[in-house]
Amino acid sequence: MSKTAIVTGASSGIGKAIAESLLEQSCEVFNFDLRPPEESSQIHFVECNVCEEDQVSKAVNTVKEKTGRVDVLVNNCGLQFMAPIDEFPKEKWDLLINVLLTGTFLCSREAYKVMKENGYGRIINISSVHGKLASPFKAAYVAAKHGVLGLAKVIAVEGAEHGITVNTICPGFVDTPLMRKQVASQMELNNLSEEEVLSQIFLKAQNVKKLTSTNQVASMLKYLISDDAQTITGEAFNISGGWGMGL
Numbered sequence: 751m752s753k754t755a756i757v758t759g760a761s762s763g764i765g766k767a768i769a770e771s772l773l774e775q776s777c778e779v780f781n782f783d784l785r786p787p788e789e790s791s792q793i794h795f796v797e798c799n800v801c802e803e804d805q806v807s808k809a810v811n812t813v814k815e816k817t818g819r820v821d822v823l824v825n826n827c828g829l830q831f832m833a834p835i836d837e838f839p840k841e842k843w844d845l846l847i848n849v850l851l852t853g854t855f856l857c858s859r860e861a862y863k864v865m866k867e868n869g870y871g872r873i874i875n876i877s878s879v880h881g882k883l884a885s886p887f888k889a890a891y892v893a894a895k896h897g898v899l900g901l902a903k904v905i906a907v908e909g910a911e912h913g914i915t916v917n918t919i920c921p922g923f924v925d926t927p928l929m930r931k932q933v934a935s936q937m938e939l940n941n942l943s944e945e946e947v948l949s950q951i952f953l954k955a956q957n958v959k960k961l962t963s964t965n966q967v968a969s970m971l972k973y974l975i976s977d978d979a980q981t982i983t984g985e986a987f988n989i990s991g992g993w994g995m996g997l
Contacts, residue, residue: 752776752777752778753772753775753776753777753778753819753821753822753975754777754778754780754813754817754819754820754821754822755769755772755777755778755779755780755820755821755822755823755824756779756780756782756810756813756820756822756823756824756857756861757769757772757779757780757781757782757824757826758781758782758783758798758800758824758825758826758827758853758857759782759783759826759827759828760779760781760782760783760787760793760824760826761781761783761785761786761787761788761795762787762788762926762927762928763924763926763927763928763964764826764876764921764924764926764964764967764968765781765783765824765826765827765876766787766964767964767965767967767968768824768826768876768964768967768968768971769781769793770791770793770968771965771968771969771971771972772822772824773791773792773793775972777821777822778794778817779792779793779794780793780794780795780796780809780812780813781793781794781795781796782796782798782800782806782809782827782857783795783796783797783798783827784797784798784799794816796809796812796813800827800849800853800854800856800857801848801849801852801853801856802856803856806853806856806857806860807860810857810860810861810863810864811860813864814864819864819868820861820864820865820868820871821865821868821870821871821872822871822872822873822874822975823857823858823861823865823871823872823873823874824874824875824876824971825853825854825857825858825873825874825875825876825898826876827849827850827853827854828849828850828876829845829846829849829850830846830888830891831845831846831890831891832887832888832891833887833889834886834887835887835889838889838890842890843889843890845890846890846891846894847890847893847894847897850890850891850894850895850897850898851893851894851897851898851901854875854898854901855901858873858901858905858916861873862905862909862914865909865912865913865914866909866912866914869912869913870913870914871909871912871913871914871915872914872915872974872975873902873905873909873914873915873916873917874916874917874918874919874971874974874975875898875899875901875902875916875917875918875919876918876919876921876967877895877898877899877918877919877920877986878891878895878920878921878922879920879921879922879988879990879993879994879997880892880895880896881895881896881898881899881918881920881986882896882899882920882986882988882994882997883993883994883997898918899918899986902916902917902918902984902986903916903984906983906984907984909983910983915974915979915980915982915983916983916984917974917979917982917983917984917985917986917987918985918986918987919967919970919971919974919986919987919989920986920987920988920989920990920994921962921966921967921988921989921990922953922956922962922988922989922990922991922993922994923952923953923956923961923962924961924962924963924964924967925961925962925963925964926964929952929961932952933947933948933952936951936952948961953991955993956990956991956992956993957991957992957993957995958991958992959991960991962989962990962991966989967989970987970989974987
């Protein structure tokens with residue numbers, strides 16, 4: 751029997767790679783996002799603001815009505831804003847906390863209800879190495895990502911008796927179109943080559959001076975939802991070139 755999977759923020763970047771990987775594994779995949787993907791695909795698009803309780807409940811119910819189950823939930827939606835703590839706007843704090851943490855809670859809660867009924871579920875959070883350490887100017891992002899790891903542990907404890915596992919993937923810098931735009935901007939601002947920008951700015955704290963590919967994240971997720979990982983729960987796995995080593 752094929753599995754039913756929900757991926758939030760699957761219209762581009764990491765979420766898109768994960769959704770496509772799940773599709774290759776014969777899953778029926780639903781993309782919860784505010785904007786549809788640029789190209790058509792077999793992935794079902796469901797317009798949903800993960801911060802809004804009613805929208806999340808309605809979206810999950812739509813999946814349940816169509817397939818009768820939710821086997822896999824991937825909490826991937828993300829965004830970023832940077833500012834010094836003494837200049838950090840509250841509206842930006844609220845936005846990041848709502849999307850990254852409250853959105854993860856709402857989607858997990860609604861999917862958990864369906865998983866509990868069926869006695870099976872896999873919840874995977876795409877967090878960040880910033881869920882374990884801090885960088886300057888990222889107060890809301892770091893706070894939210896730390897919160898995701900704590901939330902995952904609670905759901906892992908509660909879900910164990912119902913056949914539900916919960917794990918988190920913590921990437922470093924990932925090679926996405928958005929990341930490439932940031933690299934290009936730094937090249938222009940600092941008159942540096944791409945290699946210099948990566949090694950001296952973005953990947954400075956990494957031991958392996960390479961961007962993580964979206965396929966690496968998708969491959970880690972593929973393992974964590976497999977039967978081979980059925981006793982792995984409440985864990986957080988780094989894919990950060992050694993940046994989060996020991997954490």
